[in-house]
Amino acid sequence: MDIHVFRSETGVTIKADWDKCDGIGACSGACPTNVFFIVNGKVTAPDIDSCMKCGLCMAACPKGALTWG
Numbered sequence: 001m002d003i004h005v006f007r008s009e010t011g012v013t014i015k016a017d018w019d020k021c022d023g024i025g026a027c028s029g030a031c032p033t034n035v036f037f038i039v040n041g042k043v044t045a046p047d048i049d050s051c052m053k054c055g056l057c058m059a060a061c062p063k064g065a066l067t068w069g
């Protein structure tokens with residue numbers, strides 16, 4: 001598995017499995033605070049500190065690529 005861990009200053013941790021991510025951006029479309037971007041076909045979270053832990057990104061991903069850490 002190719003797991004990438006994004007951790008905020010407040011302790012929120014989201015794990016992204018790049019083996020599952022196909023870069024469709026469902027997570028970035030669902031996130032109300034624009035935490036996610038798709039770079040080179042894979043999800044990344046440069047602004048994880050803006051996460052309000054709603055879980056919409058995980059619900060939106062059809063591949064189940066995102067999980068809490």
Ligand code: SF4
Pocket residue numbers: 030031032033034035036050051052053054055056057058
């Ligand atoms: S849990 Fe909510 S705020 Fe946090 S990254 Fe996912 S959609 Fe965005």
